[in-house]
Amino acid sequence: MLTLRSLLRPTRRVHAHCDVPCGVYDPEQARIEAESCLRIIEKYDASDDPLFRARCIHVKEERAELVKQHLDVLWHDYFKPEHIEQFPDLHETFWKATKQASKVKQSLDAGAARELLAMIDKVDQMWKGSGGPDKTRVNGRPG
Amino acid sequence: MSPRTGLIRPLLFGLGTTAGLATALAAGGSLRRLDAVEVEGRSMAPTLLPGDRLLVEDWTFRRRAPARRDLVVVRDPRLASRELVKRVVDMSDGRLELRGDAPDQSTDSRSLGSIPLSAARWRPLLRYWPPLRAGRIR
Numbered sequence: 001m002l003t004l005r006s007l008l009r010p011t012r013r014v015h016a017h018c019d020v021p022c023g024v025y026d027p028e029q030a031r032i033e034a035e036s037c038l039r040i041i042e043k044y045d046a047s048d049d050p051l052f053r054a055r056c057i058h059v060k061e062e063r064a065e066l067v068k069q070h071l072d073v074l075w076h077d078y079f080k081p082e083h084i085e086q087f088p089d090l091h092e093t094f095w096k097a098t099k100q101a102s103k104v105k106q107s108l109d110a111g112a113a114r115e116l117l118a119m120i121d122k123v124d125q126m127w128k129g130s131g132g133p134d135k136t137r138v139n140g141r142p143g
Numbered sequence: 144m145s146p147r148t149g150l151i152r153p154l155l156f157g158l159g160t161t162a163g164l165a166t167a168l169a170a171g172g173s174l175r176r177l178d179a180v181e182v183e184g185r186s187m188a189p190t191l192l193p194g195d196r197l198l199v200e201d202w203t204f205r206r207r208a209p210a211r212r213d214l215v216v217v218r219d220p221r222l223a224s225r226e227l228v229k230r231v232v233d234m235s236d237g238r239l240e241l242r243g244d245a246p247d248q249s250t251d252s253r254s255l256g257s258i259p260l261s262a263a264r265w266r267p268l269l270r271y272w273p274p275l276r277a278g279r280i281r
Contacts, residue, residue: 002177002198007271010179010196014216014228014267016187016243023248080246080253135247 025078025136027124030070034120036063037104038113064105067116068098074123078136087126097123156277175202186243187228190280196272197280199265209239209263214280216265217258228267239263
């Protein structure tokens with residue numbers, strides 16, 4: 001109902017909505033977490049301290065979960081249907097990469113972690129190919 | 144045009160249309176409804192900006208279905224207590240395809256899917272705030 005009060009101070013909101021209003025996306029975020037996984041696995045292998053090794057497993061699983069999270073956000077928030085035409089294997093790439101992140105979470109296989117990095121680099125190429133650095137980063141990707 | 148008249152004219156327009164419509168509403172009975180809403184988010188820029196206050200009406204979409212290029216207020220399919228404002232870019236099989244005017248900053252039918260016609264009851268009619276941009280919305 002329209003009243004003077006609702007005119008002066010509308011309580012009803014209509015959302016011109018965006019899930020991430022900042023619009024900042026970069027596969028680098030996933031890559032840094034994946035690099036952590038690889039380094040942690042190497043440190044695990046080099047150590048014989050059971051306590052340290054237990055910490056390695058714990059932290060690696062957290063990091064691998066973050067990789068999945070960052071990839072998911074790129075997949076369903078940044079990439080849009082028009083990108084599928086440009087990159088027909090987009091879904092396949094993300095599906096494989098997130099599965100690989102699960103594998104890294106479950107295992108202590110440095111090879112699996114390296115494979116994950118290669119998959120994230122493939123996502124990175126699609127992000128760059130879609131104009132990601134200019135569209136989503138402030139002044140492009142630094143460096 | 145002096146800065147002063149530059150401010151006064153839209154202010155008068157805003158107040159005038161608002162008062163006029165409020166009177167029309169009071170006289171018009173309960174069938175036709177107007178409401179005031181505030182815009183949040185940037186996905187409809189430059190048409191609508193955050194903080195814009197709009198009058199929305201519910202009679203147009205009783206008379207006819209939303210058409211391409213119409214602005215619509217719809218329930219968020221993911222959260223019924225929330226309303227979205229978007230533009231219709233396509234219709235088929237009783238469903239609407241919605242987009243933000245700023246597609247790069249918009250969550251719309253590309254991720255939400257198409258929206259049933261019945262979800263669109265309200266149509267933005269005019270902006271009454273801020274006064275400098277008051278007027279009809281297209």
